[in-house]
Amino acid sequence: MLSKIIPEIGHYAVILALLMAVVQATVPLAGAATRRPLWMAFARPMAAGQFLFLLVAFACLMASFLLDEFSVAYVASNSNSMLPWYYKASAVWGSHEGSVLLWSLMLGGWSFAVSLFSGRLPRDMLARVLSVMGMVCVGFLLFILLTSNPFRRLLPDIPADGADLNPLLQDFGLIIHPPMLYMGYVGFSVVFAFAIAALIGGRLDAAWTRWARPWTNVAWAFLTVGIALGSWWAYYELGWGGWWFWDPVENASLLPWLAGTALMHSLAVTEKRGSFKSWTVLLAITTFSLSLLGTFLVRSGVLTSVHAFANDPARGTFILVLLGLTVGGSLLLFALRAPRVNHTVGFGWLSRDALLLINNIVLVIMTVTVLLGTLYPLILDALELGKISVGPPYFNALFVPLTTLLCIFMGLGPLARWKQMAGRELFRRLLWSALASLAIAAVAPLLYDGEWNLWVSLGLAIALWVVLALVRDVFDKLRNATSLAAGFKRLSPAYWGMVLGHLGLAVTIVGVTVVSHYNVERTVRMAVGDSVELAGYTFVMRDFSERRGPNYIADTATIEVLRAGERVEIMRPEKRLYLARNMPMTDVALRPGLFSDLYVAMGERLGDGDWALRIQYKPFVRWLWLGALLMACGGILAVADRRYRRASRRARQGSAAKANGLEEVHA
Template identity: 75%
Template sequence: MWLADEAIPEKPSPIGSVIAEPATEHGPEMLTLTIPEVGLFALLIALCLSLLQATVPLLGAATRRPLWMAFAEPMAWGQFVFLLVSYASLTASFLLDDFSVDYVARNSNSMLPWYYKFTAVWGSHEGSVLLWSLILSGWGFAVSLFSRQLPRDMLARVLGVLGVVSAGFLLFIVVTSSPFDRLLPGMPADGADLNPLLQDVGLIIHPPMLYMGYVGFSVVFAFAIAALIEGRLDAAWTRWVRPWTNIAWAFLTLGIALGSWWAYYELGWGGWWFWDPVENASLLPWLSGTALIHSLAVTEKRGTFKSWTALLAIFTFSLSLLGTFLVRSGVLTSVHAFANDPSRGLFILALLGITVGVSLLIFALRAPRMSANAGFSWLSRDALLLINNILLVIMTITVLMGTLYPLILDALGLGKVSIGAPYFNSLFVPLTVMLCAFMGLGPVSRWKQMPGRELFRRLLGAGLAALAIAVSIPFLYNGQWNVAVALGMVAALWVVLGVVRDLFDKVRNASSALAGLRKLTPSYWGMVVGHVGLAVTIVGVVMVSNYAMERNVRLDIGEQVNLGGYDFTLTELGERRGPNFLADTATIEVAREGRIVTTLYPEKRLYIARGQPMTDVALDPGLLRDLYVAMGEELDDGSWAMRLQVKPFVRWLWLGALLMASGGVLAVADRRYRRRRAAAADRESMRPAREVRA
């Protein structure tokens, strides 16, 4: 509806008041007319600063000019401040219902609750890319604050590379995806509303966490490129880069888990992962980032895998850019995809090609000069971590090919194919079991070499215990043998018991167990918590995949259905009005053995502005099971279609992810990443042989 031929709505937006009446009578409202222009102007200034950050510090490091290198930090600060202003301006436009801004008109509505207006800023393509750029500038700001102990030329190169990446994305926004375009003079009376799928608490926390992980790997990438240019990949470099890698990986882990949780309860089907190409796009950098974390450990401890570590850093960030291309190019149809504009996709594809091409060229020119002389036997922690890396890379390539192969065939005009869960599960699951087998061996093994007899002796008890417990669990749970459950449990228990055995070995010679535990470093505890988290997630996957129960039924008031020992009874039907939707509601009592366990209230909503129906599921969560009810459609006889599910151990999926992310954060607390003497020694070791020119 447009103002040119329609009356002013009952609740006019402030910008509408400015247009309708003289500006002199509405001084405060006039401010809203300029807010988007302030945002655009700040965005352009940030672009200029990013271009300076991308050129002057790199030239200064190349020519040994301290003044030019000193440009890096103020440019990073300024870019962050102006992007913050730009983002705040777009947020204000949403909160003030400024429907003269095209992006606001397409993704908001006057009836939308304020907290969804706040999160609608990143609810579609333009705003999400602006958030991406803001987070990228925030990472650069953090590097400039917390890496001042770095040699000046190294810090200049790192911030310079980050400036190059930031400039590319800001150019992308300005050229193809500005969120500040106006609709004047044809301003709509109200907005089209935010996609109902995104009107959920999951939207508030999932995308920012995911972007923090995606973009965080740009810091790791920048450190790798800077080190390659400098020609030094040593223990000092790994101490600088490991905290940033762990933090980015932790954020990405949380982001993926939140996305899985969101899909579980929001889409109404009860699944936690369905190998959607956009889901795969976030899994790819997580897999390669996991390999990078382990490779960095070897490089720091033994001085090996230098070139491989740098290549993994490049590969991980490139996969983050690939995920951006898949989500925003329009080549995919998905509930997660943000855009359907080939021109935007072409721009990101060009950015991806330039980034990967230039990075690999630098790697090809510099990596051969950084070989390591340290050796190791094939029965050592070095070798086990190498196998760990190989398996993770194979898993990454497996997912990558399954995701891209249908797109490549379609682009070449060779037809359309669909690759789904059977392909991914048949390859990914055996690789995960193999990965767990070597993860159980890693913690108890020694660096460089270890006698096979000693390794066998250490893990014999853990292996027998894992096998005995895993074989018993299917019988104890439902009295039937299940090979898949037993195999998954063996893998999870093997990982956990291997860590437990290593803990025992580390504390048994101390004066007391407590004294021995206190001597363990935060990075070691991070490894323990991370490995246990993976095992917990595996338990959740195995149990919910094999023992979940589901029934699609029709229910009328007073009718009862039994599922998994629970009696679901529909006791009441009603209606209610939300802030921007109408809902049919149901009241379902759940009882077990005659005792009421919980009461669930599923809804079928109709969002007024879009006329779009949505299912709002009802959940009774628990550590050992979830009760899940999704309300379908009303049937001809007045009854309602319902989907009832009992999901055993499904919460363990996200509990494990939370533990893994906590392990990544815990590792960053290690003192050796903050010790000033170590930083000074690192700085001295990286000092250039030639004098710095004033």
């Protein structure tokens, strides 16, 4: 009986969360405008209460899945009594309604985290930040209640069993990829809220960037891991062996990452030098707007993709209106406030400031390139001007040169000085790094079975340029230290985060370069006893068998992998038939390694006991995701820098007298 009322509890919890979000969005903002401390104090408890009720709603939806409550339409559409419990739990966000609830829960969680860990912020600033986040929460909770209620009932015709979760989503990737991705998407709402709060309060100084920068780093790190997990999931789940397809929904996650990368660097300049103030605010607005755009693309029905969730025009219209209000209102406020910003900080054309500005411009051009390639076909289709397809040739032709340009300036940046630097000094510091990177890159491909490739050399040269420039910078900073330990201790976590982030990008470039040019693939017909040679390995088909899983039947191939006559692996790819949906799926067999992967995917049964198999040798493919993890670790490491806490403490102390005066007036 309890399971029957759990969905109602969840539904009313969402309504209560909406009411608290309305209070959070209005009362603290009015308090900051009228200087009423009591009204501003509403921000924290409302953020905590909203998060609590969203947590209750999310727990109720998960309980409905685990208890097979098929009277709930969302559960009936995305679960089945035979589905393993861990897939039932992850099915909560396996389709549109639950994923929006997860998004809202994380938005409430970020609001609660800001209220919990921003005790040193000036009271009026915190009130404005939480009010802006409350406004975003109101929009998404209205979206849930009006168009995407996950607790809607199927009464009185309750199905005996569910339709099952999409077999593509019955994977460990569903458990970890969407939460990580959403944490990044939603996390950018914090820097957006700080930027809007600074505009409302007329405080476009360097202080707000110090408060917002740690939150931005954390959000960027989550989004980096989320994108990497999505790439890894597609690599082994879809059976093609590719790691990036320039799918429009993949692009939707890449857009805020590119803008967020530019934002992180711009925040650093604004904090350190007090320049780029308006540019930084504009990037904060753009980054979160691109996160909302990704939500629109995935849930509006304008895209056909294995990643897309919904095809309801009403939902797309609602998100489009929300996106328009967010972007339009933010840009209007920016247009009214930004001209008042005082720009007095100058710098020369050869300085770290200028190089970071160039990198920002390149990142923005990359963002616009991906945005145009993603939206242009949709715009033409909407205007009935024809249908076109924009695929990898377009993106690769533009993205690769821009990435090369970005890395060139990335190598220059850490070694340049702020404000101004002599060109001769910079040339002297970078000469040996440039020569060494070119020499090593020219020779390295010869070590790969004696096959030299120009494009591999160029890719390795760019990666080595970034790494060796970092090595030179670390050496320069440690050279005058009394001891190596003292030198390492003197360097801040923010600096080491930068080193790790740039190193991660270089590792990713190596992985992309090598696997793109040295990947070996064969599609073969095999029966028991057959063998095939590939990249120095022998693949021998030993057996075919059938096994039954919890909700599927699988044909399994047993393949012995030999090298120089010695067994190195037994691989078991499968072709599964999921019973509830009668849907076939490929389950890939992998032999992962730091320097290469062996990849076997089963195709179709060809008759007479033969099967089609795709066998691939993929060198350095793991470096793609290793580099992403290094970048994310760099973003998290930078947050540990104590100067952010010191800056917040000074700002809090500077506003204490003013706050005390307000309390006496309005007590």
